Amino acid sequence: MTRRLNNKLLLAFMLIAFGAGLFKAFNLHPSKSFQPPAQGVEKNSAAIFQSSFVSSKQNVQTHASSVIELKDGRLRAFWFSGSREGAGDVEIHSAVFDPARGQWSTEQAVVSREDTQRSLMRYVKKLGNPVPARAADGTLWLYYVTVSMGGWAGSSITAITSADEGETWSPARRLITSPFLNISTLLKGAPISYSDGTMGLPVYHEFISKFGELLHLDASGRVLDKQRLTAGGNGALQPVMLVKNPTDALVLMRYAGPDAPHRAISVATRDAGQHWTAPAKSALLNPDSALAALVLPDGRMLAVLNNIEQQRDALSLMVSADGGVSWKTVYPLEDQLAERKQPLDNAHFDKILQGLVKDTDASAANVGSYVASTRRTMCGEQPCHFEFSYPYMIQARNGDIHLVYTWNRSFIKHVRFDQAWLDRHLEKMP
Amino acid sequence: MMAFTDMTGLAGSVIVIAAVAARLPVAARLHRPYFSLLLGVVAIAAMIPFGDLPLAAYVRGIIGDLSIVSLVLLLQSMTRPLCGWPRPDVQSRVALLALVALGAVALYPMALGAGLFDPYRLGYGSPWLVGALLLIALAAYFRRMVLVAFCLTLAVLAWVAGWYESTNLWDYLLDPLLAIYATGALVAHGARRLRT
Numbered sequence: 001m002t003r004r005l006n007n008k009l010l011l012a013f014m015l016i017a018f019g020a021g022l023f024k025a026f027n028l029h030p031s032k033s034f035q036p037p038a039q040g041v042e043k044n045s046a047a048i049f050q051s052s053f054v055s056s057k058q059n060v061q062t063h064a065s066s067v068i069e070l071k072d073g074r075l076r077a078f079w080f081s082g083s084r085e086g087a088g089d090v091e092i093h094s095a096v097f098d099p100a101r102g103q104w105s106t107e108q109a110v111v112s113r114e115d116t117q118r119s120l121m122r123y124v125k126k127l128g129n130p131v132p133a134r135a136a137d138g139t140l141w142l143y144y145v146t147v148s149m150g151g152w153a154g155s156s157i158t159a160i161t162s163a164d165e166g167e168t169w170s171p172a173r174r175l176i177t178s179p180f181l182n183i184s185t186l187l188k189g190a191p192i193s194y195s196d197g198t199m200g201l202p203v204y205h206e207f208i209s210k211f212g213e214l215l216h217l218d219a220s221g222r223v224l225d226k227q228r229l230t231a232g233g234n235g236a237l238q239p240v241m242l243v244k245n246p247t248d249a250l251v252l253m254r255y256a257g258p259d260a261p262h263r264a265i266s267v268a269t270r271d272a273g274q275h276w277t278a279p280a281k282s283a284l285l286n287p288d289s290a291l292a293a294l295v296l297p298d299g300r301m302l303a304v305l306n307n308i309e310q311q312r313d314a315l316s317l318m319v320s321a322d323g324g325v326s327w328k329t330v331y332p333l334e335d336q337l338a339e340r341k342q343p344l345d346n347a348h349f350d351k352i353l354q355g356l357v358k359d360t361d362a363s364a365a366n367v368g369s370y371v372a373s374t375r376r377t378m379c380g381e382q383p384c385h386f387e388f389s390y391p392y393m394i395q396a397r398n399g400d401i402h403l404v405y406t407w408n409r410s411f412i413k414h415v416r417f418d419q420a421w422l423d424r425h426l427e428k429m430p
Numbered sequence: 431m432m433a434f435t436d437m438t439g440l441a442g443s444v445i446v447i448a449a450v451a452a453r454l455p456v457a458a459r460l461h462r463p464y465f466s467l468l469l470g471v472v473a474i475a476a477m478i479p480f481g482d483l484p485l486a487a488y489v490r491g492i493i494g495d496l497s498i499v500s501l502v503l504l505l506q507s508m509t510r511p512l513c514g515w516p517r518p519d520v521q522s523r524v525a526l527l528a529l530v531a532l533g534a535v536a537l538y539p540m541a542l543g544a545g546l547f548d549p550y551r552l553g554y555g556s557p558w559l560v561g562a563l564l565l566i567a568l569a570a571y572f573r574r575m576v577l578v579a580f581c582l583t584l585a586v587l588a589w590v591a592g593w594y595e596s597t598n599l600w601d602y603l604l605d606p607l608l609a610i611y612a613t614g615a616l617v618a619h620g621a622r623r624l625r626t
Contacts, residue, residue, distance in 0.1 A: 011571060014579060017587035018564040021599075024590050028555035118482055121436040123491030148491040173433075176596035179541050179550050180606055182494045209543035223597050225554045232543020 028224060033246040033272045034200075035193035036295070037395070047421035052361045054079070054095050054104050054404055054412040058373040061085055062093075064188070065404040065412040066392040068132035068140070070165045073397070074098050077404050078110065078130040078142060079412045086151070088113055092130045092144055094166060097414065099400070104414065110169060116146055116158060119171035123148055128155060131187050135219050136197030140166055143175075143201065145186050153206040155186045159221050175223055177215060183207055185215075188290050189240040190394065192249075198224065200273075202251070204237035212239035212253050212265075214273065229253070229267050230279045236265040238290045242301055242324065247272045250324045252293055252303065253279075255286045262286055262309040266324065283327050284318065285309050292391035292403065302422075303327065304391040304403055313337060315388040315405065319426065330425050333403075333415060334388040349375060349384035353408075360413055374410040388413075435595040440477070442496040443486035447476040449504045452511075466512055495594045497605040498585040499530065502577075522575040524619055527612040529566070529578065534609030537600060553598035560586065560599070 054077045055062050065079035075097040082090030095107040110130075117124035128145030135141055140162040145155045157175040162168060177185040184207035192200040194216075201215040209232030216225035230236040235257025242250045249272075253265040266282040269275060284291070284305060289312050291305035300321050307316040307329065315334040318327045339352065353371045357364055364370060378384055391405040399419045407413040451457060451472040457465060476486040496504075503526075506518065541550040552559040563582050570578035585602040588594070594601065 007571075010576065010579060010583075013587075014564075014567055014571065014583045017583045017590065018560065018567065020590040021560040021586040022557060022564075025555045025557040025560045114482055117487070117491070121432065121440055121483070121487045121490065123483060123488040171433075174595055176495075176594070176598060176601060179537055179553075179598070179600050179604065181492075182596075184542075205543060207542065211543050223554065226548070226551055228546055228548045228551075231546040 032274075033195040034243045034249060035195045036243045036245060037193070038397070046418075047424050048400070048416065048418040049421045050102060050417075051359070051413060051415045052102070052104060053364070053370075053407070054097070054414045055081065055093065055107050056095075056104075057081060057093070057107060058369055059376055060373075061377055061409050062412050063406045063409060064129040064390050065406065066129075066131050066190070067097075067394055067402055067404045067414075068134065069394065069396045069402075070096070070140075071138070072165075075396070075402055076132065076140075076166045077104075077412065077414070078132055078144075079404075079406075080127055080130065080144075081107075085409075086126050086128075086147075088126060090127050092127060092142070096166070097402075099396075099416075110142065110166070111144070111160060111172065113146075116172045119160075120146075120158065120174050122174070125149065128152060129186060129188050131189070131191065131201075133191040133199060133201070135161075135199065135221075136193070137219055139163060139219075141221065142166075142169070143187055143191075146174075150183070152186060154183045155206070156182050157185050157187055157201075157203065157215075161221070173221065175215070175217075175221070177203070177223060177226060178205070180207070185213070186237075188238040188390070190292075190294075190392065192241050192243050194272075195246060200241065202229075202239035202241050204239060204253075205232070206237065209233050210235055210237045210256050212236050212251065212267075214239070214241075227273060227276075229276055230265065234265060234279050235259075236279055240291060240293050242293050242295050244295055244299065244323070249273070250301075251276075252282060252284065252291060252324070254288060254290050255281070256288045260309070262288065264291060264305070268324075282324065287311055290390045292393040292405075294393055294395055294401075296395070297399075299323075302330075302393065302401070304333065304393055304405070306389065308337070311340070311385075312389040313340065313386040315391065317403075319429075328429055330422070330429065334386075336386040339386065344379075344384040346375065346379060346384065349379060352386075360407070370411070374408045377410045378408050435592070438593050439490055439495040439595065440484075440486045442501055443489040443493070444473050444476045445501060445504050445508075446489060446493070446496060447486060448473050449508055452508050462512060469508065469512075493607060494605065495596065495601065497608055498588045498593070498602045499526070499581045500605055500608040502581050502584065503608075503611075518577050519575075520619075522570075522577040524616070525570065525575050526578045526581060527616050527619075530604060530608055530612035531616055533600075533604050534606075534612070537604060538606070538609070550598065550600055553600035555597075555599075563599075563603075 062081045067077040081093045091109045091112045093107045094110045096105045130144040133141040146158045160169045187203045189202035199217045211232045212229035214227045236253040238254040263281040264284040264286040267276045289306045293303040303318045306312045313336040317331040320327045357370045393403045403415040567579045567582040589599045589602045
């Protein structure tokens with residue numbers, strides 16, 4: 001009698017649970033169209049091209065910067081900073097740029113490893129790449145990489161939110177995106193929006209094999225879906241999405257594979273991500289390094305990357321007028337290729353650095369300390385060398401383009417240019 | 431204030447730590463009241479912070495949140511000596527472990543990059559996955575494999591309720607530690623059958 005009752009209760013329990021499960025499953029409807037970014041184009045008479053350092057802290061290693069426009073038109077940048085990449089003292093730092101004054105605020109720590117693990121109620125070993133996002137309700141999100149065990153292949157994504165444009169932040173929340181101990185989801189590229197207010201976050205996987213993925217998140221940051229952009233083994237990672245219109249997008253990815261030619265990998269969709277083309281090598285050279293790209297309002301595409309097959313000592317601004325099929329260099333942002341010919345001694349390295357610091361920020365008062373700080377990072381076990389890497393690029397609502405990138409692993413550099421400057425350089429091109 | 435999903439996640443880690451303690455040779459020699467006391471003390475100790483975090487949070491940092499199926503099996507193994515319950519029927523237990531092992535073989539290699547298809551994606555609300563689990567649970571129910579039907583049902587219910595941070599149904603059904611245990615237990619079961 002009791003057993004029969006227990007069986008009936010179990011059957012009722014099953015029907016309720018699976019009924020609710022099916023109801024939930026049928027009510028999760030991922031968006032079917034992209035929301036291209038809204039961009040205004042301000043026709044400035046003056047062609048603006050400015051550069052400055054975003055970070056100011058000396059004698060640290062900085063990397064993986066990103067930037068977002070605030071509601072009042074200012075910019076907020078994020079990057080990680082600490083004694084060395086992967087160290088336990090690495091924190092996510094932030095500074096705010098006022099376009100009217102052309103100046104960055106003093107950098108501040110946003111979140112530390114200790115803050116994160118206390119919020120997550122999990123041990124956290126180190127922090128990595130931060131990427132900001134704007135939710136449909138206006139909340140500012142910051143997604144960043146955290147590792148509890150192992151190297152970067154053991155990463156997970158953590159998120160914090162701010163209702164006051166980054167002045168204060170919520171406790172951290174963990175995104176669960178992988179079935180294998182939730183490891184190996186990292187991010188680098190800028191998020192995209194869908195027409196229903198949800199968000200797409202380009203991410204990538206590194207454990208055992210490397211591949212690009214696209215996370216689909218709702219306005220409260222819950223993971224709705226995860227889509228693979230390339231199969232493992234293609235060496236494609238750090239996807240950057242170029243949304244052309246509600247259905248068409250191109251994804252460019254860093255190529256970490258061994259096979260020449262070393263070129264960025266591309267995949268495309270014509271149905272808002274329902275299907276993706278097979279990965280192909282694009283026309284962009286890529287020395288296993290991150291790239292940044294965006295679509296201009298007129299449909300042309302801009303990319304910033306190390307347009308070389310080895311090392312990261314040159315960084316170029318490129319343009320494509322044919323949807324990403326062919327690319328031309330618009331402007332060499334950094335170029336130290338000539339210094340590859342012979343090993344750099346400290347004195348020569350310092351001299352070049354002094355020039356680069358002054359080129360970046362003519363008003364920099366303490367050039368010597370910038371040089372010393374950079375030499376500490378770039379001249380060690382290896383001979384002195386240059387690195388300009390991990391670009392992140394956005395277009396502000398007024399049409400200005402803002403680029404931030406790692407400058408010799410010691411500082412974060414900001415480059416701002418407007419449509420008039422860009423048009424002037426595009427006119428000069430053959 | 432601690433989030434609900436942190437409480438449930440930490441509770442899972444506490445259960446793991448208590449289950450490890452229950453497997454210590456010294457625990458096997460204890461009488462029932464002292465065994466209960468040991469589990470209680472270990473559970474409380476796992477929640478006491480040292481440094482920034484309690485031991486349970488360090489464990490959680492490494493193993494993540496355990497699947498519901500793991501929790502059921504761990505709780506069952508710990509409470510059986512306390513309550514004097516009989517062992518679950520072998521057929522039901524072997525069927526559950528076989529399902530876990532099959533699920534792990536189907537999920538992990540592809541989720542880690544073998545090919546373009548990612549079965550983990552189905553866990554974000556595919557009616558096909560929920561429907562398939564319903565069929566398996568019903569088949570188990572009518573074959574009187576109560577443990578299988580109960581575990582699958584509880585996992586689906588926990589997913590619907592948002593018991594953990596994960597929004598993916600697979601995380602409620604499987605975890606790598608459970609997959610390793612299931613494989614080992616099935617091999618041991620097969621070896622025993624061969625010997626007899």
